[in-house]
Amino acid sequence: MDRIPAIELKNITKTFGKIVANHNVSLSVNRGEILAILGENGSGKTTLMNMISGIYFPDSGHILIDGEEVVIKSPKDSFDYGVGMIHQHFKLVDVLSAAENIVLGLKGKYNLKEASAEVSRIASQYGFEIDPAKKIYEMSVSEKQTVEIIKVLYRGADILILDEPTAVLTPQETSKLFAILRRMRDDGKAIVIITHKLHEVLSLSDRVAVLRKGEYICTLETKDATEASLTEAMVGKKVALNIDRAEPKDPEDRLVIKDLDCVNREGAKVLDDVTFTARSGEILGIAGIAGSGQRELLEAIAGLQHVQSGEIVYNDPKTGKVENLRDKTPMQIRQLGVRLSFVPEDRLGMGLVGNMDIIDNMMLRSYRKGKSAFLQRKEPRDLANEIIKSLEVVTPSASTPVRRLSGGNVQKVLVGREIASTPTVLMAAYPVRGLDINSSYMIYNLLNQQKENGVAVIFVGEDLDVLLELCDRILVIGSGKVTGLVNARTATKEEIGLLMTKSSAENEEGGANNE
């Protein structure tokens, strides 16, 4: 078709320091079309779209809207061109009603009744269900999303960008949203949906653009695409990383998870009958799309997350005792003599205290030692200095607040501390996120050392290449369910990529391909 595209991107490049987020990306979306942008976490999808919505400004390249080159410097500029982006994190005021949120920040006459009527009109036009008078805090996640979408429609947007809109939705809510998006497409709007879920691409989009590690790979007509071809485009050829991997020595079952169920604050099920075993002397990888229940799983094991049902059984290597850790507090777990270390995803918000120095952060795990009412700073200081030396932490001194360190050094401090308590189980969530190559390899080596020391290591990762080279076995979870357990030495990226989207695919609306 040779009509003029609603948005056309030409050779867009965007770098943050040394990191190239987007390199020479070109793509376009037409009116009356749904374009899916597909890619793994960190492939640059969101950065690319943020340049259209005025949050970032490209280093080079051109943005054309309706065939004319535009300069988008702010969200307002973007809005004036009729672009509305629905971010993953909603920007809503809880105590205000839907209608109040929708008109927030607008100028002109203030008439909530008229606004509500207009909201209802938009809602009925596209099939949204919304009560304009309902307060945001009373709403489910999907209702909040509805408010966000109507907010941009109310302001007259006809190019909609949705950043992973289904990440927070149930399958039923997802199919409702898709029906609405199709109606909007048929109404002549241009729609871009950012996703990494293959079945969504196949069931919803007209065309699909694939990004991988910031590079534009290709654009396919959805009708010509298959899960296999998309997976291949998305994950690419296997890259050799040369991470050392030893054979596990005498693996024993260390941590046995049985039928774990867990519900989040909104009441949605985030873990669904999760069962697996972590063995000593082995690295168990956990792969899955972000937000599939990885965080809740680790926090449940660490005693930070209440569990609905199921068991977390720990086999003590020294005494041979069997303990059920379910619903025990972190304190109780410690008192049982379970040496469980946990490198959480949120390093400065949970694992460390940003305003305290390295020494005091070392103490977080060990300060209770001894009967004295006073702190022993000698051991933590020695430990801090040792970690600074052995892990090459770049810091003025051991008494520098950790918030002043760079991301990689913060992570070294955290991992160093967690390893220092000679754990029997070590859980690490995205331990190399945001780290440069050297620091990443240092972390891999540390995990490998722990494995060789007989520790049961659980590694939650996002880079499939790393998972495949570092781990012994990989547990794949999708939407809170275990969708597969593979041998990391023999599995392929495509295999894991398919498993990652499997569970939700099964729940997806029937006849995925037929639209």
Next chain:
Amino acid sequence: MNKTAAAKEKKTREPLFHIVKKSGIVWWKAWLIRIAAVIAALMVVAVITLVMTGQNPLEMYKAMLDGAVGNSTRTWNLLQDTALLLLVALAVTPAFKMRFWNIGAQGQVLAGVLATTACLRYFTDKLPTPLLFVVMILCAILAGAVWAVIPSIFKAYLNTNETLFTLMMNYIAINLVAFFCFRWSKNSGNDVIGLINRKSKVGWLPEIGGNKFLLIVLTVAVLTVVSFIYLKYSKHGYELSVVGESENTARYIGINVKSVVIRTVILSGAICGLAGFLLVSGVHHTMTTEVEGGRGFTAIIVSWMAHFNPFYMILTSFLIVFMEKGAIQVASSKNLQLDDNFSSIVIGIIILFIIGCEFFINYKIKFKSKNKEEEALKQ
């Protein structure tokens, strides 16, 4: 990401400068800024005094110095009042470090005052003096702790706003004290209790070497050191800092946040109660609604200005009491005979300047010239 959107949007409109948090500042620079703020405040005070009274600023500073340390009684008075203010500041500090905004020190001190007075009233004849002191101190500490623990329990379990709750507790305490002033007054009608045990001086804090101020000053000096050690070197102190910095981290390492909150606030209240005891037994030997003297609020400012460090608090509380005493002297000097409250104005100005100067310690103003890349990187 939402905020970066707004940030960028804003920058296109307001390209002049933006404000960045300093990653750290050399300690002497920070103190230089603070000293400059105090000097600037003193200059403003001088101008105001000049305009209002026509007094030569130099003369005024001389009078101030005279009022604060002019003779040994004044000096001892200065030290005693510094000690009492410091004590209340020490009390509120652990709670503040935990980000529990206890602004109810006034009420907690008054609870201690009330308990001490009650003991003096009812037990003077019934207990031997040493035991009377023990009972007074324990009751005062208990009363202060109870007054503090009520809001903290509701904070821990219902997340009731502690700032507002403790504020209300102040006025409940004040009116309770006022009520008992009436009940215990000698001749009903004037609500004045008068000096308790005026002749026998039973229950009056003993003098050391003929100096009635020394014991209070020494007690507070010891407690300052103890507080410093508690905050910096004890496990409790460490736990409350972790809770204050990040509740998530506290939970992650297995700290029971509720119990730490309640425990720390009890400690705060207990020290306030002790201050109440000292005020009655060591200073006023009577009870009025005024004995607390506004220290509860001033102490918050003292603690905050000292960044919750007990040793710095010696400095900040000394500064405030010094200015207070000096300003009273200036205002009430023979040729002026103005109101004592002049001191509140002087202190207010100095505090406002010190509060304001923290900005220049924590932030720097960057004029807009750097390219956008750097910002994008930061975000």
Next chain:
Amino acid sequence: MIIDKILYILANAVNNGMPVLFGSTGEIMTEKSGHLNLGIPGIMAVGGISGVVTAFFYQQVEGRSKFLMILLPLLATLLGSLVMGLIYCFLTVTLRANQNVTGLALTTFGIGIGNFFGASIIKLSHSSLTSVRIDETSKLFKATLPFAKKLGAFGQLFFSYRFLVYLGIIIAVVCAYILKRTRVGLHLRAVGENPATADAAGINVNRYKYVSTCVGSMIAGLGGLFYCIDKNGWSNDNIGPLGWLAIALVIFAMWRPNLAIFGSILFGLLLNLYDLIPALDLNIKFPHGYDKLFKMVPYIVTVIVLIITSARKKRENQPPASLGLNYFREDR
């Protein structure tokens, strides 16, 4: 006559509660922007003393006009409390100082100013008068509609107050309307609840904070003036407790100016209930001194309301979510 007694008590309660209502309405507007301004007692003191001093001097002017006798103190009060509000905003918004500390410092400062000038203005102005009394001005302020009495109970109930009472109620109603029904109110609520979201929606957060805090201070300052008019001059150390009571009323009214009107009447009643008991001819006798216990009641009631609202967790009745927290965009 029982109806007369009730009317008398009510009128008394309205007058006693009015300074609290002004303070409370002002503080509600301030808190809605996310500012917990603990400087309200100081601001009310400065507002009061500004009006008193102005009235005191203008009263001594030859050929004074009645109109200016009312206008000048009013303007002085507004100006004095505006300056206090500006100091608060400059420190907390521009210089990012801690709100609690700044507020408490302003209270010390403001009450100091009130007490100092209240006691020393005669000396400072070398006046020949012996006390700072503003009877002439306050008489004007206290004037009521002449025909109110003739209208019987109804007239007494609604028309027998001085004009500042109506002003206080009108301001509270207008503020309630602004908060609930206008775009400015919507934006203000958004700023106090979630400044980051308001910012992203294109609302100038700092401007809203400045304006609402300054306007709130000016309203609160009128409360100080009202009290001084009532006492025909400055009265040491009484405005402070009223200021804290105003903050209590904010909680009691659950951040709604319209509820604060009724709350202020209730608080006014409780404040003076003890003094009113003899007038009631009830056969209950409280000895002198029990007035202190009566004065405690508003605070206890407020604590109970605070606990109940936090236990019920109903979002509408909670303090604004970002209350007491400063907002800096660059912090994110």
